[in-house]
Amino acid sequence: MDFLEMMRQRKSCRSFDPEKQVSREDLLKIVEAGRLSPSGCNSQPWKFIVIDSAEAKEKLCDAIVVENGATGAPWRHQVSAFIILVEQEAKVMPLVLKHYQDSQRFAPGDIGAACMNMCHEAFTLGLGTCMIGVIDQEKMEKYFGIPHGCEARVVLAVGYAADNSPVKKIRKPLEEVCCFNEWA
Amino acid sequence: MDFLEMMRQRKSCRSFDPEKQVSREDLLKIVEAGRLSPSGCNSQPWKFIVIDSAEAKEKLCDAIVVENGATGAPWRHQVSAFIILVEQEAKVMPLVLKHYQDSQRFAPGDIGAACMNMCHEAFTLGLGTCMIGVIDQEKMEKYFGIPHGCEARVVLAVGYAADNSPVKKIRKPLEEVCCFNEWA
Numbered sequence: 001m002d003f004l005e006m007m008r009q010r011k012s013c014r015s016f017d018p019e020k021q022v023s024r025e026d027l028l029k030i031v032e033a034g035r036l037s038p039s040g041c042n043s044q045p046w047k048f049i050v051i052d053s054a055e056a057k058e059k060l061c062d063a064i065v066v067e068n069g070a071t072g073a074p075w076r077h078q079v080s081a082f083i084i085l086v087e088q089e090a091k092v093m094p095l096v097l098k099h100y101q102d103s104q105r106f107a108p109g110d111i112g113a114a115c116m117n118m119c120h121e122a123f124t125l126g127l128g129t130c131m132i133g134v135i136d137q138e139k140m141e142k143y144f145g146i147p148h149g150c151e152a153r154v155v156l157a158v159g160y161a162a163d164n165s166p167v168k169k170i171r172k173p174l175e176e177v178c179c180f181n182e183w184a
Numbered sequence: 185m186d187f188l189e190m191m192r193q194r195k196s197c198r199s200f201d202p203e204k205q206v207s208r209e210d211l212l213k214i215v216e217a218g219r220l221s222p223s224g225c226n227s228q229p230w231k232f233i234v235i236d237s238a239e240a241k242e243k244l245c246d247a248i249v250v251e252n253g254a255t256g257a258p259w260r261h262q263v264s265a266f267i268i269l270v271e272q273e274a275k276v277m278p279l280v281l282k283h284y285q286d287s288q289r290f291a292p293g294d295i296g297a298a299c300m301n302m303c304h305e306a307f308t309l310g311l312g313t314c315m316i317g318v319i320d321q322e323k324m325e326k327y328f329g330i331p332h333g334c335e336a337r338v339v340l341a342v343g344y345a346a347d348n349s350p351v352k353k354i355r356k357p358l359e360e361v362c363c364f365n366e367w368a
Contacts, residue, residue, distance in 0.1 A: 109296025116297035
């Protein structure tokens with residue numbers, strides 16, 4: 001399948017089959033797609049925590065519940081495995097530090113790219129994914145020993161989709177997001 | 185080619201053939217890979233400015249030169265086209281705003297993912313890409329009419345590689361970036 005066709009077909013999955021478990025072998029292929037990702041100054045400012053034990057999954061499901069019991073993932077208990085993408089301090093070139101005064105300038109984008117690549121690899125393995133961004137950072141530190149100051153940027157849910165019916169992808173039209181040679 | 189194999193083979197390109205121009209048709213396929221990308225709350229917080237006229241390219245080459253004439257892209261004059269990825273205000277769910285008090289929490293990661301997808305599509309078209317992050321925001325506003333406050337997150341250089349010799353990809357080993365069920 002060509003890449004654009006994959007982009008058209010892939011979609012976030014919010015309905016997982018709780019009976020079908022993802023193998024460690026597949027999870028490691030997904031992690032590999034993240035590990036190989038490019039990053040600003042090749043800083044690789046990430047750590048990937050694979051959550052696949054029953055106990056750790058229970059904690060993870062709680063760590064994505066925030067104020068007043070709100071969550072972006074009400075379907076979280078169906079999920080076979082999660083991968084926490086934690087931002088680490090980026091070692092960048094002096095030019096970057098001098099210009100932005102911020103070693104982490106590129107890190108969120110780098111992690112976004114790594115997470116996207118994980119989604120693509122999962123798709124090729126026949127697995128569904130959903131990126132979860134609403135995260136209780138204190139619970140993350142407490143449950144998983146993430147050092148204070150290292151932020152969990154995104155949690156990737158991974159599993160077999162319960163429902164493979166096509167979803168219409170809703171995107172802004174080309175004219176709204178693209179222009180040539182100047183802002184328009 | 186399977187996705188992991190593409191991840192192994194792709195690399196940033198820093199040596200472009202200045203004689204070979206990328207077609208608008210190919211540039212639009214690359215933009216399409218960005219347009220179709222997922223984003224937090226499907227906010228699509230981006231605008232893609234394709235820079236392919238001689239005049240605009242000249243300005244772009246100056247806009248990625250910062251203090252004291254420093255640049256991350258000394259090879260920029262060889263490049264056939266650029267795509268500026270500009271961050272726009274993200275409309276996110278109330279849950280996200282309440283938790284992070286920041287509508288842009290996910291936007292840099294979303295743009296990182298969109299840019300990664302553009303690189304993959306370019307790769308499948310036989311084109312080389314390099315993400316450029318050191319950008320003079322004031323020049324961007326002045327040259328291209330980008331509204332003040334909308335940040336140019338990344339400039340993607342696109343062209344035919346002058347040198348296709350394999351580069352060894354240097355990445356941290358798996359054990360350093362991956363752990364299971366707790367931080368290690």
